[in-house]
Amino acid sequence: MIRFDGAVLRNGGFSLRADLTVLGPGICAIVGPSGAGKSTLLLALAGFASIGAGRLMIGEQDVTALPPAQRPVSVLFQDHNLFAHLDVAANVSLGLRPDLRLNAAQKSRVQQVLQHTGLQGLSARKPAMLSGGQQQRVAIARALLRDRPVLLLDEAFGALGPGLRREMLTLVRTVAVEQNLTVLMVTHEPEDARAIADHVLFVAQGQVHPPLPTAEFFAAPPRAVADYLGLD
């Protein structure tokens, strides 16, 4: 469970009000107009944007003042930040140990995750020898190894074609269910939300609106959402 209590999220001169609960585990899509504050919301969850008032709870923990590395959160941005000089296995292993000194059990977990993300045959390749989708899978594999209960995706699949995009969404869904994750996923594609989200959360007009069940969000959208979706 994620809860913002009367929170004001700050990103430079921009501020965003948030007073809501996201129930987990499950997938919550974040939609809204460009510049509304969707990334700011994820940055605040990850600890990279400050919370100027109120508080943020993740599970039973008040994380309002916790630095990013100590939060129970892993983040995947569109720019997947792989290290060019490290092969796939090493890039993924960074999720477990930044110094790459893995014991046998940890090495076997890396192999498991590589298999799960369909990368087992590619573990010795450097990122430059991978397709965009394969690179994104490496980034997902690394995020999954971090074993944090909350996964944040910021337009993580925006650069992929429709087939790969669907494949990645399915992978996220599968892994979220298997690992009991709470996933918050910013997307510009309402179809992504329809495809895998349990809830949809709308960000607009300086405010994060409470999440609605996906079917309800699309079937009976509030006025501002209908405008955003281009419905009459």
Ligand SMILES: Nc1ncnc2c1ncn2[C@@H]1O[C@H](COP(=O)(O)OP(=O)(O)OP(=O)(O)O)[C@@H](O)[C@H]1O
């Ligand atoms: N470092 C910053 N300093 C000042 N203002 C910022 C900073 N980063 C973002 N902003 C502003 O904060 C507002 C929210 O930005 P944010 O990136 O959260 O929106 P978004 O909904 O994710 O947008 P998009 O869909 O276009 O990616 C925007 O008006 C943006 O110009």
